[in-house]
Amino acid sequence: MPVLLFLPIWAYIYVGTLEEPTRAATGIMAEGLEVFGAKCAACHTASGGGSSSGPKLDDGEVLLTFPDDPDNLGLAQQVHWVVQGTNGIGEGNPYGAAERGRLAGWFANMPGHADDLTAREVLAVVLYERAAHGASELAATLAPVAEEALNDEALVLPEHFTEETSVADVADLLAPLMPSGESES
Numbered sequence: 001m002p003v004l005l006f007l008p009i010w011a012y013i014y015v016g017t018l019e020e021p022t023r024a025a026t027g028i029m030a031e032g033l034e035v036f037g038a039k040c041a042a043c044h045t046a047s048g049g050g051s052s053s054g055p056k057l058d059d060g061e062v063l064l065t066f067p068d069d070p071d072n073l074g075l076a077q078q079v080h081w082v083v084q085g086t087n088g089i090g091e092g093n094p095y096g097a098a099e100r101g102r103l104a105g106w107f108a109n110m111p112g113h114a115d116d117l118t119a120r121e122v123l124a125v126v127l128y129e130r131a132a133h134g135a136s137e138l139a140a141t142l143a144p145v146a147e148e149a150l151n152d153e154a155l156v157l158p159e160h161f162t163e164e165t166s167v168a169d170v171a172d173l174l175a176p177l178m179p180s181g182e183s184e185s
């Protein structure tokens with residue numbers, strides 16, 4: 001694998017913003033940052049520090065709820081969560097890692113994003129959150145892999161994820177990106 005894939009995320013952003021402006025403009029991390037600012041920061045704040053409208057995501061909190069694991073189901077579960085929101089999961093129903101004990105509605109009501117974000121935007125914002133707020137090296141590594149796969153159509157996403165899209169659907173779709181090359185789901 002190219003050495004670039006193992007650079008930490010700040011190096012990726014640095015290279016993207018200062019030396020390759022066009023890549024920064026189209027890069028999936030830049031897209032994720034933009035989506036986060038437009039659609040998520042109002043409640044979670046730009047830094048992911050949280051507010052009375054949305055829980056804290058930074059300092060690795062987001063990875064406690066949606067952990068990185070060999071099959072990267074945490075990534076798929078987080079995509080599913082962002083698409084569904086509180087009502088889509090159903091108040092009182094669990095989401096994320098069982099040990100975390102999250103039940104939809106524990107904090108407040110998060111809107112779902114099936115309609116107002118494309119599947120690509122959801123993937124971008126989730127990779128961004130995991131890399132920037134969760135300090136996930138896996139997400140930082142996957143971002144350029146995902147971007148390349150989208151560009152050369154090795155990864156083809158639907159226009160939108162919908163309420164019918166399951167965690168397993170997302171995991172299957174993203175399986176070709178995973179370091180192991182496939183998912184067990």
Ligand code: HEC
Nearest residue numbers: 039040043053054055065082086104105106107108109110
């Ligand atoms: C209107 C406020 C609001 C907006 C906008 C919002 N969220 Fe949330 N978010 C919440 C709330 C409230 C919760 C907790 C949900 C619950 O209690 O059911 C949450 C939970 C989460 C969680 C799980 C955190 C955990 O540890 O349980 C993630 C991840 C998340 N949001 C990501 C996002 C992303 C990505 C976006 C933008 C696409 C977004 N949120 C937009 C309010 C919001």
